[in-house]
Amino acid sequence: MTVLVTGGAGYIGSHTVLALAEAGEDVVVIDDLSTGFSAYLPEGVPLFIGDAGDENLLEGVIAQHDIESIIHFAGSVVVPDSMRDPLGYYRNNFTTARNLLNVAVKRGISRFIFSSTAAVYGNPDQVPVPEHAPTRPLSPYGSSKLMTEIMLHDVACAYGMQYVTLRYFNVAGADPQARIGLATVGATHLLKIAVEAATGQRAKIDVFGTDYPTPDGSCIRDFIHVTDLSQAHHSALAYLRNGGASTTLNCGYGRGYSVLETVDAVRRVSGRSFAVQYAPRRPGDIMTMVADTGRIRGLLDWRPQYEDLETIAAHALAWEDKLFRERHGELRHAVSA
Numbered sequence: 001m002t003v004l005v006t007g008g009a010g011y012i013g014s015h016t017v018l019a020l021a022e023a024g025e026d027v028v029v030i031d032d033l034s035t036g037f038s039a040y041l042p043e044g045v046p047l048f049i050g051d052a053g054d055e056n057l058l059e060g061v062i063a064q065h066d067i068e069s070i071i072h073f074a075g076s077v078v079v080p081d082s083m084r085d086p087l088g089y090y091r092n093n094f095t096t097a098r099n100l101l102n103v104a105v106k107r108g109i110s111r112f113i114f115s116s117t118a119a120v121y122g123n124p125d126q127v128p129v130p131e132h133a134p135t136r137p138l139s140p141y142g143s144s145k146l147m148t149e150i151m152l153h154d155v156a157c158a159y160g161m162q163y164v165t166l167r168y169f170n171v172a173g174a175d176p177q178a179r180i181g182l183a184t185v186g187a188t189h190l191l192k193i194a195v196e197a198a199t200g201q202r203a204k205i206d207v208f209g210t211d212y213p214t215p216d217g218s219c220i221r222d223f224i225h226v227t228d229l230s231q232a233h234h235s236a237l238a239y240l241r242n243g244g245a246s247t248t249l250n251c252g253y254g255r256g257y258s259v260l261e262t263v264d265a266v267r268r269v270s271g272r273s274f275a276v277q278y279a280p281r282r283p284g285d286i287m288t289m290v291a292d293t294g295r296i297r298g299l300l301d302w303r304p305q306y307e308d309l310e311t312i313a314a315h316a317l318a319w320e321d322k323l324f325r326e327r328h329g330e331l332r333h334a335v336s337a
């Protein structure tokens with residue numbers, strides 16, 4: 001019984017592959033390495049380099065491995081890029097998933113876990129946001145994920161598939177042992193930018209908007225540690241294997257931190273000071289995004305371990321320090337589960 005992980009060489013995918021491998025699961029990965037890194041896979045995990053929407057490649061992988069479930073991470077993830085290139089985003093997020101589902105249905109693979117996003121909600125009417133809140137994405141990225149959610153639901157109804165759609169809130173941090181982490185060059189995530197500033201790779205961090213009607217004027221986000229998120233995937237798999245009904249789950253902690261609090265946490269844990277500049281609001285930003293986590297905590301046997309913001313910041317920082325030294329030739333990379 002093998003789990004096929006698409007996009008398993010990426011940030012969240014590689015942490016999930018590590019969690020699955022450490023739990024003794026058999027895993028195979030398909031990744032085109034467009035933004036992923038083969039070196040971030042644990043030794044012994046087979047990697048097929050190619051497009052997760054290539055039906056011939058998928059048939060070949062399924063012929064060689066007894067695939068029981070699919071976890072689908074592969075996709076394009078940068079919101080502003082999706083505004084410039086909507087067709088590219090609909091192809092890589094929606095069409096890829098359509099082809100993958102087509103092969104899954106043909107080959108009788110009946111369990112599917114899908115990476116969705118809080119971006120499907122757009123500006124929420126209520127916070128914390130429950131799963132039944134209206135979905136009004138503000139970008140082609142969010143729309144491509146919502147369309148895939150709807151397709152997955154329809155496919156599951158028609159062909160008896162069971163699925164869990166996981167809507168991630170703001171994913172952050174790195175493996176607590178700093179074996180892997182976020183390595184994307186030019187990443188735009190707040191915590192990544194803050195640890196780049198703390199390691200001297202950036203002169204300053206801009207805080208986009210300090211005039212919001214929030215306690216300190218900056219936006220509020222619900223950060224989830226990537227290792228806790230990877231465990232949520234394993235718990236979702238266990239839930240489906242136990243016959244759990246198809247469902248959609250928010251992945252966050254249900255606790256919001258402001259942008260300024262987040263930057264302060266990085267300053268505290270690093271003990272390093274860096275310049276913080278107040279900048280205008282970033283177009284398209286949602287003021288407050290915090291998950292209602294009642295459903296995930298009620299349905300899954302999931303016990304997050306790293307809910308504290310300083311812990312998330314400390315792990316992101318330890319990884320960034322290591323990545324910086326690796327990229328300057330002082331360290332070589334090795335992952336062992």
Ligand SMILES: NC(=O)c1ccc[n+]([C@@H]2O[C@H](COP(=O)([O-])OP(=O)(O)OC[C@H]3O[C@@H](n4cnc5c(N)ncnc54)[C@H](O)[C@@H]3O)[C@@H](O)[C@H]2O)c1
Nearest residue numbers: 007009010011012031032033034035036051052074075117
């Ligand atoms: N990072 C976040 O905060 C966040 C939030 C919500 C949802 N998500 C979703 O989680 C998933 C993983 O995101 P991530 O942050 O790890 O990004 P990432 O870019 O690090 O990972 C994506 C992986 O998929 C691969 N890939 C892309 N298109 C592919 C294709 N057509 N075929 C095969 N491989 C392909 C890339 O090489 C990469 O390894 C994405 O679907 C993303 O939309 C991420």
Ligand SMILES: O=c1ccn([C@@H]2O[C@H](COP(=O)(O)OP(=O)(O)O[C@H]3O[C@H](CO)[C@H](O)[C@H](O)[C@H]3O)[C@@H](O)[C@H]2O)c(=O)[nH]1
Nearest residue numbers: 117118119169188189190193206207208219221259282285
């Ligand atoms: O240099 C920065 C970077 C970010 N921010 C602020 O920090 C908050 C969080 O911004 P991120 O770019 O880290 O993330 P978003 O909340 O915009 O989230 C979106 O991008 C994420 C990945 O970056 C996920 O895909 C998520 O689902 C999607 O809604 C926002 O208020 C943003 O304006 C700054 O002030 N300065």
